[in-house]
Amino acid sequence: MANLRPFQRLQKDFAAHIRDPDRVAPPPDIEPRRMAIYARLVYNNVESVLAGVFAGLQEIVGKATWRALVRDFLRRHTVDSPYYSELPDEFLGYLATREGGPSLPPFATDLCHYAWVKYALPLAPDMPDDAFDDDPLDLDDQVAVSSLAWPLQYTFPVTDLGPDCQPSTPPDEATYLIAYRNRHDETGFMASNALTLRLLALVEAGSPLARSFAEIAAELARPVPRVQAAGLAIVNRLHAQDVLVRATATDGVAGGASRPKRRSP
Amino acid sequence: MAFHAGYVRPQGAGLGLRRAFMADFSCHDAAERVDFLEVAPENWIDVGGRYGRSFRALTERFPFVCHGLSLSLGGPTALDRSLLDAIKHFLNAHDILCYTEHLSACTDHGHLHDLMPIPFTEDAVHYVAERIRVVQDVLERRIGVENVSYYAAPGPEMSELDFIQAVVEEADCLLLLDVNNIYVNSINFDYDPVAFLRAMPGERAIYAHVAGHVREAPDLRIDTHGATVIDPVWDLLDEAYAAFGPIPTVLERDFNLPPVADLLEEVARIHRAQSSVRALGRGARGARPSHKRARG
Numbered sequence: 306m307a308n309l310r311p312f313q314r315l316q317k318d319f320a321a322h323i324r325d326p327d328r329v330a331p332p333p334d335i336e337p338r339r340m341a342i343y344a345r346l347v348y349n350n351v352e353s354v355l356a357g358v359f360a361g362l363q364e365i366v367g368k369a370t371w372r373a374l375v376r377d378f379l380r381r382h383t384v385d386s387p388y389y390s391e392l393p394d395e396f397l398g399y400l401a402t403r404e405g406g407p408s409l410p411p412f413a414t415d416l417c418h419y420a421w422v423k424y425a426l427p428l429a430p431d432m433p434d435d436a437f438d439d440d441p442l443d444l445d446d447q448v449a450v451s452s453l454a455w456p457l458q459y460t461f462p463v464t465d466l467g468p469d470c471q472p473s474t475p476p477d478e479a480t481y482l483i484a485y486r487n488r489h490d491e492t493g494f495m496a497s498n499a500l501t502l503r504l505l506a507l508v509e510a511g512s513p514l515a516r517s518f519a520e521i522a523a524e525l526a527r528p529v530p531r532v533q534a535a536g537l538a539i540v541n542r543l544h545a546q547d548v549l550v551r552a553t554a555t556d557g558v559a560g561g562a563s564r565p566k567r568r569s570p
Numbered sequence: 571m572a573f574h575a576g577y578v579r580p581q582g583a584g585l586g587l588r589r590a591f592m593a594d595f596s597c598h599d600a601a602e603r604v605d606f607l608e609v610a611p612e613n614w615i616d617v618g619g620r621y622g623r624s625f626r627a628l629t630e631r632f633p634f635v636c637h638g639l640s641l642s643l644g645g646p647t648a649l650d651r652s653l654l655d656a657i658k659h660f661l662n663a664h665d666i667l668c669y670t671e672h673l674s675a676c677t678d679h680g681h682l683h684d685l686m687p688i689p690f691t692e693d694a695v696h697y698v699a700e701r702i703r704v705v706q707d708v709l710e711r712r713i714g715v716e717n718v719s720y721y722a723a724p725g726p727e728m729s730e731l732d733f734i735q736a737v738v739e740e741a742d743c744l745l746l747l748d749v750n751n752i753y754v755n756s757i758n759f760d761y762d763p764v765a766f767l768r769a770m771p772g773e774r775a776i777y778a779h780v781a782g783h784v785r786e787a788p789d790l791r792i793d794t795h796g797a798t799v800i801d802p803v804w805d806l807l808d809e810a811y812a813a814f815g816p817i818p819t820v821l822e823r824d825f826n827l828p829p830v831a832d833l834l835e836e837v838a839r840i841h842r843a844q845s846s847v848r849a850l851g852r853g854a855r856g857a858r859p860s861h862k863r864a865r866g
Contacts, residue, residue: 310693312691316644316646316678317678324678332724335723346684346792384681384682387650431619486619490620
């Protein structure tokens with residue numbers, strides 16, 4: 306962007322006003338009424354997708370703060386994604402890194418991420434047709450987390466947040482969830498716990514089941530056979546819910562997904 | 571230098587497909603009333619789940635054309651090669667007939683997800699034409715570029731018409747002739763839409779657009795795709811057919827969606843306009859894959 310051509314300088318000034326019409330002057334030779342159309346179109350287009358996905362935040366902070374927040378996003382955030390449908394992803398990125406801007410409740414990031422998962426998971430790229438099966442898993446089986454199962458850990462109780470539940474400090478216990486989309490494209494959240502998410506993290510890191518259970522047994526200072534028995538029961542429950550799949554079945558999943566999905570809170 | 575055909579011209583009357591009316595659309599006897607559908611690839615790349623499945627069912631039933639949103643042909647950021655690769659994969663995976671984009675910019679340093687004007691200058695002509703050539707090389711097909719609606723013209727050094735003509739000549743690309751945009755711009759910039767239309771490089775037109783718009787002020791129209799097509803735009807479409815033959819034409823409707831039956835009635839009106847110009851003996855002209863230019 307260093308060596309802009311003269312016509313590109315005109316474009317840059319043009320866009321700078323659209324991003325921030327209250328603070329950046331319009332190009333001098335253009336009727337303000339005409340620039341206002343662009344500023345309005347861009348704002349409305351961005352606001353409409355964000356308002357749809359993050360309606361919960363808008364309800365809590367009110368219209369004025371919401372408008373100031375979208376303005377701040379337009380002013381300061383560089384949207385890298387060419388996909389309009391990923392503006393909510395970009396907004397999460399903005400929330401995570403913003404400095405200044407309208408002040409928000411401490412749970413805003415968690416609330417928005419949880420809302421984003423509800424929006425993004427139904428649209429996420431499919432698993433291969435043969436990824437899911439019903440045969441029980443054993444200790445020797447190679448397993449993987451389905452790309453349509455998202456283990457989630459939140460500081461705030463995201464399922465309870467709303468106008469009547471606005472905690473100023475997080476509870477002692479984190480909230481553990483698994484968002485899933487099964488083979489029938491039914492989506493939902495299941496309540497989970499720290500231990501299950503630890504197991505899923507080990508599986509995602511490529512650790513075989515036997516080694517994962519041994520590691521967890523060591524972390525908990527429990528006998529390995531007991532952890533294995535309990536762990537296999539969990540693994541098979543998650544397999545039946547299409548959260549865990551056979552690793553061989555997920556080979557080549559990456560080929561279907563040409564754009565990455567941000568999904569860590 | 572590589573010349574690419576690599577596209578197929580659609581036929582007849584088409585409709586811009588939106589997620590919001592997809593389910594209704596599939597219920598109608600649409601197959602007999604719509605010859606082809608248009609989508610923005612950026613709205614469907616990597617979309618899975620129920621929407622993805624419905625989309626695939628439609629691509630197996632209808633011919634599709636793609637109308638891109640985010641390449642920012644006139645923008646200052648480098649061409650997004652990973653987007654281009656994703657588009658290419660999408661075009662091939664769904665057997666898309668042809669691909670078009672806007673003669674505009676949708677980025678400054680980042681995406682603004684709306685269409686901003688390119689200054690009408692000589693330097694901009696060369697810049698945009700070169701980018702179109704790169705896109706055609708990567709996609710291995712000629713693309714069409716749309717004459718966009720605009721509300722302000724920063725630093726013009728030539729006319730809009732000269733700019734469009736120079737770009738498509740230099741890039742040797744096709745034209746997506748947007749009839750509504752000519753009408754909107756003719757009011758916003760006070761020119762004669764018919765004279766402008768007739769001077770457009772219609773022999774390069776791969777297909778045309780019609781759409782509705784809103785009246786912002788007596789001298790300003792906004793291209794919203796949120797209303798029914800008005801009579802002066804239908805008249806201008808007739809002029810386009812008279813000048814260039816019955817160009818395949820897409821009805822665009824993105825907001826304030828009416829019942830699908832209403833959209834299909836507007837599509838039927840496109841068919842009628844095409845039939846009457848055919849009855850007058852105007853053969854189809856405009857862009858066709860040229861065998862002497864096909865890649866060898």
